[in-house]
Every structure is written in structure tokens, then in C-alpha cells.
Amino acid sequence: MTTLSAQPDIDLMKQVNRQFVTGVTVVTAMDEGIPRGLAVNAFSSISLAPATVMVCVQHTSSTHDCLFRADHLAINILSTDQLDVVNTFARKSDNKFKDLEWEAGPFGSPLISRSSAQMEVEIRERLQASTHTVFICRVVHAAVTETPPMVYSAGTFFDGGALAPLG
DSSP states (O other): OOOOOSSOOHHHHHHHHHTSOEEOEEEEEEETTEEEEEEEOOEEEEEETTEEEEEEEETTSTTHHHHHHOSEEEEEEOBTTOHHHHHHHTSOOSOTTTTOOEEEOTTSOEEETTOSEEEEEEEEEEEEETTEEEEEEEEEEEEEOSSOBEEEETTEEEEGGGOOOOO
């Protein structure tokens, strides 16, 4: 008789997740006048009308509390020109914005230069989901460039503009 596990083990889930291709974003916000941010691949569009998106951030992230207190945040969809940016924001550091070119969005959130696309969003809901907070957000500002996005799969970054179409 086969017994089903209540939950797959962590190593199996890591293997499963490595099969999924994601975009690469840096989520940013202002924290009492100081820009903060982190690399996030748990981003998704929810609706186009009204424009609504979500990002998920682990509670243990040093940026989590800043985001939780914020009214607005920015989602910077990284471009193929930004390996330096993802490497900076994927690590812990006291000043990730040192030597980084950025500007404040209409609501003050840091918009990172050279990004493939940018959104500034108003946080509408904060849902607790186990080890993460899911931020449900309404888009209040958006911009897009011609630079292809960076994508991530199986521990490697790829050029999202060089994907080969099927069929």
C-alpha cells in the first residue's frame, strides 16, 4: 500500500521549481528616506483592468519590514544589461544603492535605470502565506523599454529576447 506524504520534501520542491522559467525583478521602496530593495522572482500579473500585480517576499528578508510598512513600492523588471544589479540585490548589503543609477517614481519608490520595464504600485493587501507575505498591488505608474528582459531558470540567467519560439 502506498502512503502519500502530506508534503513533498524540500529537495524535490527545489528540483520542481528549477524547471520553471521566471522573470527577474528587483522590488524597491523608500524606508524613512533610505532606498531599500531585494531581488524577487515571485512576481505575477493578476489583472489588466484594473492593473493589479503581486509579489511575494520572505519574512526573514532584511527588506520585508520596509515593504510591509510602505504604501507604495516599485517593481523593476531587470534587463539583459543588469547582471550587476541582480547580483547586488540578491545578496545582503547595507547599501545596495551605492553606485546605482535610479530615480524616484511619482510616489517616491526607487525606479532602477536600465530596467526592461518598471512599475510603481500601491499596496492594497498584505496576505500572510506561511513564510512569506504576498503583496497585492494596484499599478499606478508603468514604463517599458526596448531592452530585452532577463529570465532565470535552473540557477542560470538568460537573455529573454533570445528565446527560440516553438513550432
